[in-house]
Amino acid sequence: MERLYLMPGEERCTKFQDESGAPKIxxxxxxxxxxxxxxxxxxxxxxxxxxxxxxxxxxxCYIN
Known part of the structure; x- marks a missing residue:
């Protein structure tokens, strides 16, 4: 599995299929x-x- 580096505010979305073949994110x-x-x-x-x-x-959590 590749390493995942994200900058603050950044997102990553990867599509794949689970064991039963259903599409997942x-x-x-x-x-x-x-x-x-x-x-x-x-x-x-x-x-x-x-x-x-x-x-x-x-x-x-940051308010307190």
Whole structure:
């Protein structure tokens, strides 16, 4: 597997098929604070929604 280097604010989306042949998306995003979000979903829209939810939770952590 290749090494993944992302700059803050950068994202990477890779399409692949799982064991049963169903199409999947592997999505990775690097936050502006340098934290990585990774997920595997059926669609990019689903991955973006999960990432957005994660970012909201990250922002709440920095408020305190």
């Amino acid at each position: 592997r999505y990775t995003y690097c936050s502006l604070h340098g934290k990585l979000f990774n997920c595997t979903c059926r669609t990019k829209d689903e991955a973006l929604q999960l990432c957005e939810d994660w970012l909201v939770m990250q922002d709440r």
